[in-house]
Amino acid sequence: MLAALATGSAGAGEIPPAEIPPSEIPPAERRSSFDGMSPDIQAMQRDADANPGLLWLQDGADLWSTAPAPDRPACAGCHGEAATAMRGVAARYPTWDEATAAPIDLQGRINACRRRHQGAEPYAYESRELLGLTAYVAAQSAGLPITTPADARLGSARSAGRALFTRRMGQLGLSCAACHDGNHGRRLGAALIPQGHPTGYPLYRLEWQGLGSVQRRLRNCMTGMRAEPFAYGAPEFVALERYLMDRAAPLPMETPAVRP
């Protein structure tokens, strides 16, 4: 791993298994939380007329083709049709950002395009605009398997994410792994503890009565652990997202998912 980091080679394709931090759940046993949901919530996610996430997708589709200012290109101006340009993109994020020489997640990438390529202000986290665009981009990967990009520069984010996942944090002395590796399938009050795969973000959560990002979900889990949640956009979250995606592959993407 260290040798690979030093050479810093990037490329497409699958990462060699040795570089993926070990997970407690073997690939063949990975399950989306979708499987554990009640049939009515499953139907709500599947039904193209009942899934409220699609209301945000309409916002995203409009923003994709709207120029932020008359002399600035729309997303579509550079990228063209989202259905072709963005297909499979969300399934391999977070990835490496050359410009900042740091890992970047999908929301960060979209805001980076706003700043660098549209000369516009980045959208606020959890704003209708950022959620809509992120959901629109991510929905172009719906049904495609999550992949693990073979980029040695992501190695330190991968191991930092795993360390965060397995380390105890908060007043209850819990780790993410204690629930999602050790006790998935059991109940916590009314909620079924899922394996904790970020397959469907941004997603519509009935409890939120709205769409939310994966970071909002992680902040919820951290609050539940009585830990101080990281700030939106924190490098810790990007590292956790990278590890969670490695840990979820090859489950299919399901944005915009619905969760209780």
Next chain:
Amino acid sequence: MARTLINVPKAATAGEVVTIKTLISHPMETGFRPGADGRIRPRDIITDFTCLYDGEPVFRAELFPAAAANPYLTFTLRATRTGTLTFTWRGDNGFVQTETATLTVT
């Protein structure tokens, strides 16, 4: 303008009972919840939904603060002729939104 999703079957035969589905983006703020500043947020809900079939009311619903955000309403009607379905949502703060769709009867 609020976002809406409306599903009307592409075509129906005369006399067929068809299912119409509607979804609208709306916070349905109950008027009972405190906001971040601790003050109660003013009520902001959709109170009324109607569907007209060529101007004639075929479905109406009243909504109350217990309804979830982004209300999803589904109902059936008997298709008799090709015509226009007019959907209107009304609510607090003068909220009105109207959408139309064509029901084609073959």
